[in-house]
Amino acid sequence: MSDLETFRKDARAWLEENCPAEMRDGAGGEENICWGGRNWEFQSEAQKTWLNRMAEKGWTVPAWPKEYGGGSLSKEEVKVLKSEMRDMKARSPLESFGIWMLAPALLKYGTHEQKLHFMPPIARGEIRWCQGYSEPNAGSDLASLQCKCEDKDDHWLVNGQKVWTSYADESDWIFCLVRTDPKATKHNGISFLLIDMAAQGVSTKPIKLISGKSPFCETFFDDVKVPKEHASGIAAIVGDLNRGWDVAKYLLTHEREMISAGGGGLFGGRGMGEIAASEIGLEGGRLADPMLRGKIAQAEIDGWAFLLTLERMKDEAKAGQGVGANSSMLKYYGTEFNKRRFELLMDSGGSEALEWEGERTKDGKLARSWLRTKANSIEGGTSEVQLNIIAKRILQLPGA
């Protein structure tokens, strides 16, 4: 038996032993995610047990080095672990912005001390992070951000406002883009700063979305004092002073990849055609709504081709052939596709899909999800911005 097969067997045995039965329902969706953090209220005892056991094993973040709270698994082993978990319908024990975004940035730009200090609590689900990038006047044009950060010798003094900060009101810490040199050119005076949300002067105000939920907030900083070192030798700024834009951009590529793959919601689950068939019914072996059938078939073709493209890009990267800016292409196509997919699910759901409250529809689960997908092509950089990046970086068109 190869090492990988041995690993598969051992991993499966361990998972069978340790994954609580309630965590084997394959439940996805934002409402079933375990985000962790100081304020986290576990859905069930099982959710808590599952997180703790996986964290102890280092398998909430299996690819990270052991010293930072991970499992030090190889890419191949991670793949095997994920496939065994999928096979068992095991839920993901923990998801978070810390895992998706901050940690990759720390791994590349952080000091060893910063990694040792900040990563293990992320891996254990103890500290939940949010992302402070956008401001009222800095959206697509992110580099025009104004949130002020002054050097007061023994601390940084932060004043300003962020907006659209997802889960700011439930998070413990924020990674933030601030302007540390107001005189420098747009991209050159920004720093990447880590701030404790419990600090004096930080406040949040939830914003309600069209889906009826308030997953994001306005975040205010009024004379917030941020120590230059959060603990001895642990700098509050990641990367060099005034070079935060490099960190920000690198992090955005990870965010885009995450949104295009995970957010696409394409993995597992039932196909659109299958769902439509169960909802609308068949006539003569074909979906009873022939126009919808055609649209779904075309969408399935595109969705499939998109998944194969994700796979090909990964394989090309492994073979050292990839184009970096392709993360913009994947973000653009994946999010536009996800919106299209939910439009079709709403079409096949008909009037039943329009219910907003009540047991039968789990409080309008589909309708709310449909509305939520509209943000996919806005968050993490809009579709238009991704198209601009493709035109400039990949196609090298003039003036872009």
Place this chain on the structure above:
Amino acid sequence: MALVLTEEQQMLRDSARGFLDEKAPVSALRKLRDTNDETGFSRDLWKEMAEMGWAGILVGEEFGGADFGFVGAGVLAEEMGRTLTASPFLSTSILAATALQKLGGDAQRQEHLPKISAGEAVFALAVDETRKHGPQKTAMKAEKYGNGFKLSGDKTFVADGQVADKIIVAARTAGAPGDAEGLTLFLIDAAAKGVARERTVMVDSRGAARLKFEGVEATGDDVLGEVDGGLAALEGVLNAGRAGLAAEMSGSAQTAFTMTMDYLKERKQFGTEIGAFQALQHRAAHLYSEIELMKSVTLKALQDLDEHYGMAGIICSLAKAKAGEVAKLASQEAVQMHGGIGMTDEFDIGFYMKRIRVAQEMFGDAAFHADRLAAMRGY
């Protein structure tokens, strides 16, 4: 299997590109058209391709072939799509070679495959009878006659049918049009009594024909595969053709796209390169994304044909549908973004639009394959 070309396949691609750029640029197709060439391709060039192992790319080594698999064949088809090379590669080296390799008996393989590898025989596959693809609709009859059969009926849109030495014909030995059962493939000599052919001059300037069969006699030895082998056997061969066409269209679309991007960087209006206008940039970036999707699904179809030939139906439909739509979009955007020049015969882009039109129709357009996919997925 990783969704990338192996080193060997990359080498094949690079050498094919060099060869075709030199020997078979678009101007060669233009010349065939302008001289009303009867054959529709250059026999000398085909001979050279055969010497390089291309004609027998799918043929086993014991029959003089290169045995390079479907990904290898797709690599060549894609490169030929880049330069719009006219050759019997699809009809002979993909369709007939697949049919003979997968369905042929020992005697048939020994007789025909070496000739295919050597570039000595041109084959054509005759399936469609009506203007839209539908192998199941086959009406052509093959009636029992003595120990053999008599074939009667009409075939249309037969690529390279105007010059083929041998024709692989789908005919009905049982059942009625619409039935999946009762179909049989025959290997017929094009010079046989009762075969009449009419060269059809098509929009893409490539060779094709309408064929008429009037009481054409065939023996049991001329049957390819099983009598009443049915749709499944034929579909395998068609799938190979569909993936090959997808690869060809991928090559054509990528070239049309590159030509267009070059033009956007060079043509000036309103005091700047037209590529600086966001209205064009966003369409170009969208098209780029679609082309990437087309490349992935095409490569996957070819890999699946190599790895599980019998189960590649859905993925080949996907590839044919996606490539057809994307290549059409690429050719339309190419003409539009070239402005007035794109409409001229002197400029090559029109040749791409025309060939893509034909390739996307052959063996099922995007609607056909979307329907097929939905049916296979049970809705």
